[in-house]
Structure formats: C-alpha cells, structure tokens
Amino acid sequence: MSEDRQPANEAGAARPTGKRQLTGASTTSTAQMEAKKATRVSDDSEKVGGGVASFLPEVGSELKKVIWPTAKQMVVYTTIVFVFLIIMTALVSGVDWLAGLGVEKVLGA
Template identity: 45%
Template sequence: MAMNRRTRRHLQRQGEMTADGTPAGRRERRQAPAASPTTERAGPAQFVGEVRSELKKVIWPTRSELVNYSIVVFITIVILTAMIAGFDWILGEAVLRLFDVN
C-alpha cells in the first residue's frame, strides 16, 4: 500500500505502524469499569422531595407572558395550517388538470 509521509507519521503516532513501516501488532482494548453496585436507589419520598426542590428553581412565566405566548402559538398554528391547506389544494388541482380528470 502506497502512503505518503504524513499518513505514515500519523499511523506511527497512533501506534498502528512501527518505525520501519510494518504494521504494529494489535493492541488489546481495555474494558470499561463496571458500574459500582454500591449506589442505592432513592425511595419514593426522597424522589418527590427532590422533584419539588427542582421545581422551586424553575422560573415560571407570569400570567401575561403565558397569555402572550399562547396567542403567538395559536396564530402560528392557524397560519401554518392555512398555508399547508392552500398548498395541498393548489397541488391537488395541478395534478387533476395534468391528468385531465376534471
């Protein structure tokens, strides 16, 4: 296999090729350490307590922000639905005229 100097040096740095250009022997891969079985699971009461403490950290929107966001989402849905329906109708009419079904 012909390879340039850069590739040969790269393979040597990775340990896949010796200095004289012959392939290096295969290295054995190390196994990842297994998860320690000493970790205990949290009980239901501790879980609920942690969930409540995390929910207290959340910055909840005010009523006016929630109303504004809801209106924006609703208007966006209406506009996108109208666009998709319009494209569907236009393409449907184009296909019907193309095949002279009308």
C-alpha cells in the same frame, strides 16, 4: 526543561498544559472516573428502594427553582402559538389545494 511542558507521567507521555493545569484544577484519569462512578452506584444501591423514595421530594425542590411565567407572559406565548398554528394550517392547506389542482390538470378529471 522548558516551562511550557510538565514532567512526564507514569506512562512516559508528556502532560498537556491547558487551562486546567494553569488554574490548578485537578484532572482525573478514566480509571479514576470509573472508580468514582462505581462508588456512587454502590452508595445509591444502599438507599431504601434505590432512591425511589426520594424522587418526589427532589421533584418538589426542582420545581421551586423554576422561574414561572406571569399571566401576561402566558397570554402572549399562547397567542404566539395560536397565530403560528393558523399560519401553518393555512400554508399546508394552500399547498394541498395547489397540489390537488395540479393533479386534476394532469389527469384531466
């Protein structure tokens, strides 16, 4: 047997030799993944309220992980948004004005 190929599994197909096999990471089949998911769902349903009570504390812990912008960054970001809005408003207004001129020329109003 060559070193590149693994022995055949229960279904008789040769297992691929990818990074996971070379690094020793475990692989799971679809059936194993479904069994784990079913176990997690049953574990979650045993919680009071299905985990609703833990929602707000989890939100708080996630908000602690956020890297908030400084006041200077907020001023810069807000300025960029306003400049972009002014440019887009001018662009849309200009296209509308030109389209109006074109309609007036075509209809002869």
